[in-house]
Amino acid sequence: MAIETPLNSPSRYDRNPATRLDETHSAWAGSAAWEELRRAAYAASDTPVVAIDTYPGVDLPALLAELGPAFEGFRIIDAEEEAAHPIAEIDTMIADSLTDDRVFGVLSHLDLDAFYDRARLDALRGRIADRNAPVLVAGWGAQLAAPEADVLVLADLARWEIQRRQRAGAPNWRSANGEEDTLRKYKRGFFVEWRVADRHKRRFLDRIDYLLDSNGSVAGAKLITGTTFWEGLRKTAAQPFRVVPFFDPGVWGGQWMKEVCGLDDDAANYAWCFDCVPEENSLLLAVGDHVVELPAIDLVFAYPEELLGSLNFARFGAEFPIRFDFLDTMEGGNLSLQVHPLTDYIQNTFGMHYTQDESYYLLDAAENAVVYLGLKTGVDRRRMLNDLKRASAGEIAFSATEYVNTYPAKKHDHFLIPAGTVHCSGADSMVLEISATPFIFTFKMWDWDRVGLDGKPRPIHLEHAAKNIQWDRDSEWTRANLVDRVTEVASGDGWVEESTGLHELEFIEVRRHWFTAPVPHDTRGTVNVLNLVEGPEAIVESPSGAFDPFVVHYAETFIVPAVVGPYTIRPHGEGVGRRLGTVTASVRGTQTGGAS
Numbered sequence: 001m002a003i004e005t006p007l008n009s010p011s012r013y014d015r016n017p018a019t020r021l022d023e024t025h026s027a028w029a030g031s032a033a034w035e036e037l038r039r040a041a042y043a044a045s046d047t048p049v050v051a052i053d054t055y056p057g058v059d060l061p062a063l064l065a066e067l068g069p070a071f072e073g074f075r076i077i078d079a080e081e082e083a084a085h086p087i088a089e090i091d092t093m094i095a096d097s098l099t100d101d102r103v104f105g106v107l108s109h110l111d112l113d114a115f116y117d118r119a120r121l122d123a124l125r126g127r128i129a130d131r132n133a134p135v136l137v138a139g140w141g142a143q144l145a146a147p148e149a150d151v152l153v154l155a156d157l158a159r160w161e162i163q164r165r166q167r168a169g170a171p172n173w174r175s176a177n178g179e180e181d182t183l184r185k186y187k188r189g190f191f192v193e194w195r196v197a198d199r200h201k202r203r204f205l206d207r208i209d210y211l212l213d214s215n216g217s218v219a220g221a222k223l224i225t226g227t228t229f230w231e232g233l234r235k236t237a238a239q240p241f242r243v244v245p246f247f248d249p250g251v252w253g254g255q256w257m258k259e260v261c262g263l264d265d266d267a268a269n270y271a272w273c274f275d276c277v278p279e280e281n282s283l284l285l286a287v288g289d290h291v292v293e294l295p296a297i298d299l300v301f302a303y304p305e306e307l308l309g310s311l312n313f314a315r316f317g318a319e320f321p322i323r324f325d326f327l328d329t330m331e332g333g334n335l336s337l338q339v340h341p342l343t344d345y346i347q348n349t350f351g352m353h354y355t356q357d358e359s360y361y362l363l364d365a366a367e368n369a370v371v372y373l374g375l376k377t378g379v380d381r382r383r384m385l386n387d388l389k390r391a392s393a394g395e396i397a398f399s400a401t402e403y404v405n406t407y408p409a410k411k412h413d414h415f416l417i418p419a420g421t422v423h424c425s426g427a428d429s430m431v432l433e434i435s436a437t438p439f440i441f442t443f444k445m446w447d448w449d450r451v452g453l454d455g456k457p458r459p460i461h462l463e464h465a466a467k468n469i470q471w472d473r474d475s476e477w478t479r480a481n482l483v484d485r486v487t488e489v490a491s492g493d494g495w496v497e498e499s500t501g502l503h504e505l506e507f508i509e510v511r512r513h514w515f516t517a518p519v520p521h522d523t524r525g526t527v528n529v530l531n532l533v534e535g536p537e538a539i540v541e542s543p544s545g546a547f548d549p550f551v552v553h554y555a556e557t558f559i560v561p562a563v564v565g566p567y568t569i570r571p572h573g574e575g576v577g578r579r580l581g582t583v584t585a586s587v588r589g590t591q592t593g594g595a596s
Helices: 029-044 061-070 079-083 087-098 118-129 159-167 184-203 225-237 256-260 297-302 304-310 310-316 341-350 380-392 461-464 475-482
Strands: 027-029 051-054 075-078 136-141 151-156 210-213 222-225 246-248 271-274 284-285 290-295 322-330 337-339 358-365 370-375 406-409 413-418 423-425 429-436 441-448 486-493 496-501 509-517 518-520 530-534 537-541 550-553 557-560 566-571 580-587
Touching: 027 029, 027 290, 029 051, 029 151, 029 210, 029 222, 061 075, 061 136, 075 184, 079 118, 079 136, 087 184, 087 475, 159 184, 184 297, 210 225, 210 290, 222 225, 225 284, 225 290, 225 297, 256 322, 256 341, 256 509, 271 557, 297 304, 297 441, 304 310, 310 337, 310 580, 322 530, 322 580, 337 518, 358 423, 358 509, 370 413, 370 475, 380 441, 380 461, 406 475, 413 475, 429 509, 429 580, 441 461, 509 566, 518 550, 530 550
Parallel strands: 051 136, 051 151, 075 136, 151 210
Antiparallel strands: 027 222, 210 222, 246 271, 271 322, 284 290, 322 429, 337 423, 337 441, 358 413, 358 429, 370 406, 370 423, 486 496, 496 509, 509 580, 518 566, 530 557, 530 580, 537 550, 537 566
């Protein structure tokens, strides 16, 4: 089918949104970065200690190769080689967290010092303290080796970049698993390495002298001061902003995002876009002539209350609770038939403290589009599970429509999917998922007789699924509770506000605004996540001038921090004279004043 994108071609979707800092801030790249670190080191001491603590996934051998010539006269120390446990010992230590499953593990609560030999680490600290020449120590754990370093540098890295490197053959930390299944490498990162790494860097984030952007090549790495790093995050946390979206192909992927988001037309397809998953996305800071990339999670760690709001922070800690992403099946295929774990199950089985509640908001749909949602009334659970088991063994093709409801899906429909509900998006749909942040806990039950892009069957988790399917969510219950739950809640001059969900079992509230004139909004002390779901362009403004006007384009997701308070959205540019639409998600019960 032809994809209609009036006033959105050529694409206005911004794939590289950035927060610009003023001219008082500087950045250095390549050799200039190393010169700046040398200058700062010798300004602090005649025999300085520089500690460069690297996030797991940073190319440490390449970094050390750059540092050697740049820091002539320094003793260069690889903290990992000097004091980390052998990887075989670490593998034994984390075996219970990794499990034998290809996808799922259990969240680790280890600290980084568990990966280090205490005696060897103490000896290394002693040698550094007794130095008679300058020292540079690098690696994941350099800060442990030199806790009183004269210059402390965090070499940071976004999780999406780690995944790109692993797909290209990079191993996990200190592991010889470059050729291993990428799902298993991701599992090791998600359940162990990244949890330990985030716990580690949070302990010294407020003390860094510099941040090294390690998302590109080591030779061209970009450096900013700790002051610039914190000012960039402070400014971002006080205004509307966007994270850097990333796009990924899939076996069911479609063609819609290519045109609307201005992507590579030669790619076979794009299935996912993660446009608001701060755990994995990046933030960009424009500093002078350089653009510096940071993990977006650093903002959550640095300013959790300002960003999330006091009640969200009290409930979730420094974790962003709302996820927006795209699922593109236009001219593609069905998603896998799936179900997500109940809260009690995800806590007891995987160590997550809240679950993967979801919803599908239709940005676009072909005439034949459907959503699979809930079970048909009267299904025989034993027969259904047996058919799924036989299908996974290749004995039969599972007849999804025999057991699962299908609902016609049209543009701007909103389907609610509390955990435990069997569901999937059908082909020829463009879905904006408005969901809780957990995103890998999908129990696939049937994948339509296909394999993944790697040529391997995608993992099926029938045992997990069977323990979470809510069999009472039948045709009548689904229709009454999860389909077309739109109600008008307010209106004004040139605008209408509607509630579209989510279900009472889910903690996210979604409001949709249709407007031709300025619409008043107020965060009321809780973070708002929005998407411009209709119209080419709008502008977000502060009634008091607290932040600079912020322009958004069709299909862009943006975040309004809790601290912002009142703001307005109105048509702008080519949006003037047209009826525009936004959806706004927030966490129910976390507003701190005013009317709902």
